[in-house]
Amino acid sequence: MYEAAENRYDHMKYRRAGRSGVLLPEVSLGLWQNFGLEKPLEEQRQILLRAFDLGITHFDLANNYGAPARGKAEENFGKVLASDLKPYREQLFISTKAGYDFWPGPYGNWGSRKYLMSSLDASLKRMGLDYVDIFYHHRPDPDTPLEETMGALSDMVRQGKALYVGISNYQADEAERAIGILKENGTPCLLNQPRYNMFERWCENGLLQVLDREGTGCICYSPLAQGALTGRYLNGIPEGSRASRANTTVGGRYLTPGNLEKIRALNDLAKERGQSLAQLALSWVLRRKEVTSVLIGASSTAQLEDNIRALDGPVFAEEELAAIDSILASMEQQG
Template identity: 75%
Template structure:
């Protein structure tokens, strides 16, 4: 049976999430990719074990991860918990989400009370857990009253099925309303999970201010722009890469000729800092005082080691930050 590295907590930095009592690793592991059918369970175990050995305590899932087999990431993670990681349950911080299309019919999408409660019950069964540490509403629902959605999340905390509440993909005004409803319910919002990277900076236009003012942590997904902010696509799209897969949005979203010129310039700056582009991109996201952690994906233990090395170079000079802004303008 797996035994965790005894020095794991010496390898990671941790930061308090907002005004809560929770500290998260500065780099967390998301199971959006690589935890469905594209890797064997043994390969998935190797990634999860290396993450925990590096001091990564936070593992982030959702009901729809593992596509095309929705829910498979939770099932696979539950299998690893049962066989190996479960002995460390109290050292793990596990989250899941609901809000995107999952079940057929009218009760498997968005933010109704029925969907959110039913989805968490199913997620707990798939993972073999009594509770998750954080349960997120995955995206705003334009039709369901926010009071119903936040009320369901609050009740799940009061039932002991989740310890904390999070929201994801909410704009600044939506987030502020949700946070205030949760506070009135006596179940403060612990985390907001937005997409944030060098190529997508919308959170800087009000959302981070809201989170800072309300004492809510921020954990950013896609800090590497789905691999675009790595060296992987500097000279084309490699066979077998994420951008080469049918149906992917990576190329259209991030790899236009204009974007590639900027990415290559960022890569040159990273080299001058003695970092890989991925390491610099992670450090750049973590530079904001409002950012508690960044969520990375990993296809191998080696990728995890390279990414966590970003913590050795978190400081930027003002000249470097100005140069990044000029490149991205």
């Protein structure tokens, strides 16, 4: 029978989510990939349990995680929760989301009350939970009134099915409106979850400032640019890798010839700091005071442990931050 490490809270660092009572680990574990059909359940179990032993209390899911078997990540997490983590439920912060295509027909996508309420009920069943700690609307809906979407989130809290609510992929103006409606409903927005990494810095253009002003936390996904900001592509894209396949996020979005040059230059800077490239990238996102936590994926316990060592890295000197900006800017000009 699994027993959590007694020293699990001794080394992890925690940050407050906005102006709330919630503390989250600086590194949280996302189950977007690696927790569906990609690997045996026992390997998934080892990653989840090692994460908790290292002080990671926050596990982030969504109804569509585990693709192509959408919902499989929640099912697998629920199995590990039942077999090992159930005695520690009060020490876990579990999230899920809805907003992307899930069920066929008109009630399985976007942001209607019908979809969101049904999705949360189904997620709770897959995970074997009575409630989640936070439920997010996964992306803005251009057609459903924001009042309907945020009203559904507020009612989830009133029904006791979610302790907190949040939003994901909302830009500055969208987030400001959503946060305002939730405040009027008496259910503050705990977190916004944007994509943020060295290659995608759009949330610096107003969003982080809105969140800071409104007292909403920020938890960033894809801080490693889907693996681009790791050592695996320093010598190009390996044949047969996920990045080599057409239409993948990492291959099509990040691994352009210009970005590969940036990656090598950033890796040199990481070495000077005594870090791996992945550790540098995580430290860089966490440099912002508005950021509560970064979400990492992990395909092994070794990768998990390497990423968490980013928290032991040195504080950035202004010269180092300027050097990173220079690398990114100069390469953009060349491209």
